[in-house]
Amino acid sequence: MKLFLPLKLLFRLFAVLLMAMDGVQAVDLRGVEVALDGGASPESFEVELIGPFKLQIRAQEEAGAKPPRMHVQLPNSGTNAWPAADVEVRDGSGKVLLVQRTGIEWFKLSFALPQGGGTCVVQAVEPVGGWPKATSDKDRVIQDGVSGLRLRVAKWHAGRTAALSLRFDDSHPSHLTKAIPILDEYGFRGTFMVNPGASESGSRRVSDFEQHHAEWESLAMKGTHELANHSAHHRGGFSDVDTEAEIGEAAQAIWKLTPSRSQLMALNLGGGTRWETTRTLRFYLDKYHQFDAAENSTGMDDSYGGRVENFRRILAQHIQRGLWCRVHYHYIGENLSSTEANFRAALDIAKEHATELWIAGMADIHKYQTERNAAKLQVIQSAPRKLSFELACSTDSALYDHPLTLELAIAPGMEATKMIIKDANQAVLPAQPGKIDGADALRFVVPPRTAAYSIELTP
Numbered sequence: 001m002k003l004f005l006p007l008k009l010l011f012r013l014f015a016v017l018l019m020a021m022d023g024v025q026a027v028d029l030r031g032v033e034v035a036l037d038g039g040a041s042p043e044s045f046e047v048e049l050i051g052p053f054k055l056q057i058r059a060q061e062e063a064g065a066k067p068p069r070m071h072v073q074l075p076n077s078g079t080n081a082w083p084a085a086d087v088e089v090r091d092g093s094g095k096v097l098l099v100q101r102t103g104i105e106w107f108k109l110s111f112a113l114p115q116g117g118g119t120c121v122v123q124a125v126e127p128v129g130g131w132p133k134a135t136s137d138k139d140r141v142i143q144d145g146v147s148g149l150r151l152r153v154a155k156w157h158a159g160r161t162a163a164l165s166l167r168f169d170d171s172h173p174s175h176l177t178k179a180i181p182i183l184d185e186y187g188f189r190g191t192f193m194v195n196p197g198a199s200e201s202g203s204r205r206v207s208d209f210e211q212h213h214a215e216w217e218s219l220a221m222k223g224t225h226e227l228a229n230h231s232a233h234h235r236g237g238f239s240d241v242d243t244e245a246e247i248g249e250a251a252q253a254i255w256k257l258t259p260s261r262s263q264l265m266a267l268n269l270g271g272g273t274r275w276e277t278t279r280t281l282r283f284y285l286d287k288y289h290q291f292d293a294a295e296n297s298t299g300m301d302d303s304y305g306g307r308v309e310n311f312r313r314i315l316a317q318h319i320q321r322g323l324w325c326r327v328h329y330h331y332i333g334e335n336l337s338s339t340e341a342n343f344r345a346a347l348d349i350a351k352e353h354a355t356e357l358w359i360a361g362m363a364d365i366h367k368y369q370t371e372r373n374a375a376k377l378q379v380i381q382s383a384p385r386k387l388s389f390e391l392a393c394s395t396d397s398a399l400y401d402h403p404l405t406l407e408l409a410i411a412p413g414m415e416a417t418k419m420i421i422k423d424a425n426q427a428v429l430p431a432q433p434g435k436i437d438g439a440d441a442l443r444f445v446v447p448p449r450t451a452a453y454s455i456e457l458t459p
Ligand SMILES: [Zn+2]
Pocket: 169, 170, 230, 234, 270, 271
């Protein structure tokens, strides 16, 4: 039996066909979608989930046929989401296959099935020590009846309700002439995703970054804005070696400009780029101290339409839910991706929410979020009016160096000025008065490291 197939066939349809043809039960792929092209007939392959995050594809040899390409789309949100950065593909002998992805959708894979049929496996490789598990809200709170003190790790830096990152892609000259001076006027920190690779021989593309190197260097030295990795040349990668060079060279160029800072930085491989590698994204992230910052961002180019009002709406939603709102721009100015007027209008909206928002660089926000998810508070000892406690934080302090904010509730009858907070060396920590849900509180910052502290209510 020969069927004529569209170029891409969704697995769900295929499963129905299989059932009709062979009486085989439909396989539940938990949100994974599989399609193939190359004109292969549906009876020539089978797909099955054989473990959590492990998909087996069995292809039969078709005489003389070119091995078809598989397209696998993994669910990237919800309860069935796969850890896409950890996914690789191997053939039946265990050899890793070359997989193609686009720069901003690592959860969509495309690869040629092994020549001559056989089995291959799409699987997420668990990192050494397991996938990180976030601590719970309960782990990050102390409610101590003996001392009467209540303490917690703040959701966001300085007790803000939500976070906002403003990202600018492609190291465009208008970032230096427009975006940065305007952000400085507002006092907002931006994240600049740059392509710091030198112009390549044989390419007509001139490096904007190279042409304005001195300006980017002085920006990096000032430290008011964050530089991030948008790959060396914004052209994708065509092999393991090439992919590593594109990620690694950009990281090194940025490290060179920011020698005194943590090496951790945001990575976004770029819209419209293709990457062919046998390796997991995790390999590159870990080796170069990057974190994936490509997804869940709202594009602010005027061509999408209604950007200012859309920003007002999504920002309000993120504030309401206490989340990290991410937006990205390309070029700023007249006849460019965003007009200066629309750029300013969005910044004005952010300014209206200044007291609720932590407007920061993407690495700052990622650090805080990761540190908080790795933090626990525990009572060491408590007595009336006195508490000693430990903050445990399991992140690597060489990379994750953003201070954590702790919030101390001021119960009725307590006086903020009589609360003395000390670190393990008996140094008094400065604290700022604030409010938690309308009630008085004190906030203080501590390094994201495991350490002991004490709080005393003096008479
Ligand atoms: Zn880009």
